[in-house]
Amino acid sequence: MKNTIVKLRKKPIQTFLKRFVLKNFYLNKAEKKYQVPEVLYIEGTNLCNAKCVFCYYPVIADTIVKKHMTIDQFSNIVNQFVKMGGKKISITPTMSDPLADPLLPERIEFLKTSGIQMLSFYTNLISFKQKMREALNSLGDTLKVKINVSFTGFDQKSYNKFMGVDKFEFVKKNLEKLSESSRSNNSLTSSVTMRDYDDSGKSKTEFLQYLKSINMSSKVEYGFDTWGGCWKIISLNLSNCQLKKGLKELVHVEFHLPSH
Numbered sequence: 001m002k003n004t005i006v007k008l009r010k011k012p013i014q015t016f017l018k019r020f021v022l023k024n025f026y027l028n029k030a031e032k033k034y035q036v037p038e039v040l041y042i043e044g045t046n047l048c049n050a051k052c053v054f055c056y057y058p059v060i061a062d063t064i065v066k067k068h069m070t071i072d073q074f075s076n077i078v079n080q081f082v083k084m085g086g087k088k089i090s091i092t093p094t095m096s097d098p099l100a101d102p103l104l105p106e107r108i109e110f111l112k113t114s115g116i117q118m119l120s121f122y123t124n125l126i127s128f129k130q131k132m133r134e135a136l137n138s139l140g141d142t143l144k145v146k147i148n149v150s151f152t153g154f155d156q157k158s159y160n161k162f163m164g165v166d167k168f169e170f171v172k173k174n175l176e177k178l179s180e181s182s183r184s185n186n187s188l189t190s191s192v193t194m195r196d197y198d199d200s201g202k203s204k205t206e207f208l209q210y211l212k213s214i215n216m217s218s219k220v221e222y223g224f225d226t227w228g229g230c231w232k233i234i235s236l237n238l239s240n241c242q243l244k245k246g247l248k249e250l251v252h253v254e255f256h257l258p259s260h
C-alpha cells in the first residue's frame with residue numbers, strides 16, 4: 001500500500017519532468033532548424049513569354065512595366081541570406097518565367113561563389129539560350145541547380161490552346177538540350193511536370209514515352225489553380241477573371257522516372 005502511494009506520487013512528477021525535457025528538446029531543435037528560412041524565393045524578373053489561359057499574366061501583360069532585378073540588388077539579398085546561414089534559393093516567380101530573365105546567366109555566375117548551395121526553379125523552357133546553357137554547363141561543384149519544366153498540352157494543338165503560344169516543337173528541342181546538359185553535369189538535375197487539364201489520354205501517353213526516350217524524369221499533376229474559381233466559370237476566356245488567386249486543387253500526382 002505504502003509503495004503504491006509513493007509510486008502514484010512519483011508518477012506525476014516524472015511525467016512532468018519528461019514532458020518538460022522533451023518539450024525543450026524539440027523546441028530547441030525546431031528553433032535551430034527554422035531560425036533561417038529553408039528556401040529564399042527571389043523574383044528576378046516579371047517578364048513571361050507565354051500566354052497561358054489559366055494564368056492572369058496575359059490579362060495584365062500589356063499594362064505592367066517589365067523589370068529585371070539588378071545584379072547589385074540580387075547579390076545584396078543573397079549575401080544577407082548567406083550571412084544568416086541560408087543555403088537554398090528559388091527563383092520560381094508568381095507570374096513570369098525565370099529563363100526570360102536576361103540576367104540569369106550572370107546571377108548563376110555570382111551564385112557559384114556566393115555560399116548558396118542550391119538554386120531551383122520552375123520554367124516553361126520557351127527560352128533556353130546559348131548563354132544560359134553555357135552557364136549551366138560550367139556549374140562546377142559548389143552550386144547545384146534543379147530545373148522543373150512545367151508543361152501543359154501534350155501535342156501541338158492542345159499546347160497552343162493552353163500555353164497560348166505556338167512553341168510545342170521548339171520547347172521539345174529545348175527539353176532535349178536540357179536533358180543532354182543534365183546527363184553530362186552532376187550539378188544539374190531536370191524534370192518535367194505535366195499538367196493534365198483535359199484528360200488528354202493518347203497525347204499524354206505519347207508525350208510520356210517521348211520524355212522517357214530523352215531520359216527525362218516526369219510527373220503528371222491533375223489539378224490547376226482556379227484563380228478564385230474563375231477558370232471553371234469562364235472556361236478558356238479570361239476576360240472576366242478576378243484578380244483573386246484561388247487555391248491549388250491538386251487531385252493526384254503520377255511519377256515517371258527514366259530507366260537508365
Ligand code: SF4
Pocket residue numbers: 048049050051052054055056057058094095096097124
Ligand atoms: S508560363 Fe507561367 S507566368 Fe507565364 S503565362 Fe504561363 S503560367 Fe503565367
